[in-house]
Amino acid sequence: MSVIQCENIEKKFRKKKALQNITFQIEDEKITGLVGRNGTGKTTLLRILAGFTKQTSGTVTVFDKTPFNNLFVSANSILINDQMQFPGSFNLQDILNYATEFYGKWDAELAARLLQYFRLNPQSYHSDLSKGMKNTFNFIFGLATRCDVTLFDEPINGMDEAVRKDVYRALLKDYLAYPRTIIISSHFLDEMEHLLEDILLLDEGKVALHKSLDELREYAVGLLGPTEAIKRWTAGLEVLHEKQVVSNQMYTVLKAQDCTFNEQQLLQEGIAFMPVSANDLCLYLTNSRTGDIDDVFNE
Ligand SMILES: Nc1ncnc2c1ncn2[C@@H]1O[C@H](COP(=O)(O)OP(=O)(O)OP(=O)(O)O)[C@@H](O)[C@H]1O
Incomplete structure (x- = not known):
């Protein structure tokens, strides 16, 4: 069953098109990675799905409802990001107590245990936390809501490596025990690959690709x-990426469907086949249109 459906969404900020022709569906009980370069529309899309902002045109449904200003959607979904604001007079414990009233599936025990594990003092104030600690608290908050649609916008920013590892593990364990629809936007695809079932790749406000991770790897x-x-072998084929490795050696990435070569013959000519990681593929598919950084330093 599709929990999230977007049909031809466009979002304009004055003349700037932040999103265009966005069409996709997300099935229930999946973890989807939302990836793409800076400024490509990930936050804007998540804010539309959470009902915080309205698309300029097109249709969006979450639980078959239009999310903008919809109480059902806001009670059953959450958007976690580093802009989250809580009442200034509330300490962390007050925030967790308040969540019990608002979120039907709130797990107070999980929140308390995670707070203790990550050494966050329940008496401290959200505004006094460091960037990494704030995002750790926000993550705990998002996880403990157990919302049917949970949207994380770059949740691990500022966290150190050890915390990030624990956060991934906590997310996976809780998801396996309580499956729900989760979308995570991140620039750390390599690190989170093991969590994700699908990838939604945005490029300059458009969907570049929406595939399962298994499909992406192939x-x-x-x-x-x-x-x-x-x-000679790749003449006429679409090249996704190429790089001169040393003076007479190069690395080229092609679509697997185009590689109908005889592998043995290629090997005889000294050409090796290499797998392409999901992270590298996403980078290649959203390559800069302004050349390579080296070009900046070349005359
Ligand atoms: N409130 C706004 N007013 C004007 N332009 C905006 C606004 N919000 C976003 N934009 C523009 O829309 C585009 C998409 O921004 P968005 O924040 O969605 O990208 P992003 O993929 O989340 O970027 P990042 O990875 O850097 O966080 C950018 O060009 C941005 O400048």
Whole structure:
């Protein structure tokens, strides 16, 4: 069953199109990674799904309802980001107590145990926490709501590596015990790959790709070998990425469906097949249109 459906969404900020032609569906009980370069529309999309802002055109439904200003959607979904504001007079414990009243599936015990594990003092104030601690608290809050739709916008910003690892593990354990629809936007795809079932990749406000992680891992293949031989074999094919490794050796990434070569023949010419990670593929598919950073320093 689709919990989230977007049909041809566009979002404009004055003349700037932050999102365009966005169409996708997200099934119930999946963890989806929302990835893409800076400024590509991830936050805007999550804010629309959470009902915080309205699309300029197109249709969005969450639980078959239009999320903007919808009480049912706001009681059953949560958007966690580093802009979260809590009443200034509330300490962390007050915030957790208040959540009990608002979220039907709130797990106070989980919240308390995680607070203790991450050494967050329940008497401290949210505004006094460091960036990493604030985001750890926000993550705990989001997890403990057990909302049927839980949206995390770059939840691990500022967390150190050990905390990030624990956060991933907590998310996975809780999700396996209480499956729900989770979307996480992040620039750390490598680290979170093991959590994700699907990837929604945005590029300049459009959906570049929406696939399962398994499909993504098989989407492309890398060829490493002599430049002349690779150029000859790949002539006329769509190249997703290429890089000169050393003077006469290059690395080229192609769509796997286009690689109908005889692997043995390629090997004889010194060309090796290499897998392409989901993270690298996402980078290649959203490559800068302004060339390589090296070009900035070349005359
Ligand atoms: N309130 C706003 N007013 C004007 N422009 C905005 C506003 N919010 C976002 N934008 C623009 O919309 C585009 C998408 O921004 P958004 O924050 O959704 O990107 P993002 O993918 O989340 O970026 P990042 O990875 O850097 O957090 C950007 O060009 C941004 O400048």
